[in-house]
Amino acid sequence: MSAPAPTPAAAASPGEGARVITAREAGLVGCRRCHLAHAWGTERCTRCGTPLQSRDETSLQRVWAWWIAGVLFYIPANLYPMLSTRVLFTTHEATIVEGAIQMAQSGAVGIAAIILIASVGIPVAKFAAIAWLAWSVQRPGRGDGHRRTVLYEVVEFIGRWSMIDIFVVAITSALVHLRVLVSVTPGPAAIAFALSVIFTMLAARSFDSRLIWDGIGRGRT
Amino acid sequence: MPAPPDPRGLVVCPRCDALHHAPSLKAGGRADCARCGTVLEAPRRISVAEVLALSATVGVLMLGALFLPFLSISSMGLRNDSSIIDAALAFSTGLQTPLVLTVLASIVLLPLARVALLWWAMAPLAFGGAPLPGARAALALDEDLKPWAMAEIFVVGVAVALVKIADLASLTIGPAFWMLICAVLVGTLQEALTDRSALWRELEVARTRARASA
């Protein structure tokens, strides 16, 4: 399906050993939205109107700012109750992890695993991955470009799925609310968790993946 | 440093900045970046009108999913139907309002907004007219909203919630649930069949034509 491959513009010969030239090295700037090449200094893409920047200079600052916000909100998201259940006059509150443990104890091990992966595994892995990507591009020559590009794509693709527990809480409380005796309401952790997911998504989107490859180019030549 | 090459006929990888000659591909083909492997172009046989039809289908299914009964719960002989919008309105009090708005936006409002934006940007082209003002901004915003529209994640969330509370009450799935699943499937099909760079090229051609005739 992938044939014919496009020819790199400055390749001596296509295929192995052909050194790829970047738009910046050629004195051009590319549109990240529609991929069109433009002369250096062009302000906006002539096709789609997107502002053009050879490299996003503020990328890493914004990545770290959103990353810190995401981590900060992830702490109350785990300390405060995600769900509070009221039966007559007693109220029972459970954090994300407590809720998952209760699910596992009542036999729903699969559900508990989904909640734990989406609410703990993915966010923690995402914090680590974004921090590593942002850290590695400031130290040229470190890490494999392909592996880091794949890592970035995985982070972008999978980060949204953390929202699943928010949806579960919303549906559970909406449904159980319809009954008279039991009331289930989202706790303060729910909004903190949703904000943490949103901030982490913004951190990932602020990252300029071209920085990964700049370091590689400098390392090899 | 040599003089920069003529940018015409060149494309740039959005992920790694590698410069390429614009590939000439047949429908169904695919051109990947020579350095990082990102897909640069993947032309499809589907027309703009067909893309719009798929997107309108998503819109209609989403509206149905919003207003028709989503789930019914019955306990002690009482039956309670609830649509997504009922549930959202019942919960819009105090601290829960931002949460309800976030959930509502990510599952139906943003997907609906994407349908409207795509139609605003592309519908006049399908009918042979000039693009509306702001067509480029609309198509760009449609693209930017994509990761924030989370209907497919919500569907999995519903499945998890159903298992979780199955022993608390007897639940029946309403038509809105199936409509939401269909909306997710048609939306995924639409994304897979659409070549975004082709949409941008068609829009550029239509804008140039409109300017020339004005």
Ligand SMILES: [Zn+2]
């Ligand atoms: Zn562009």
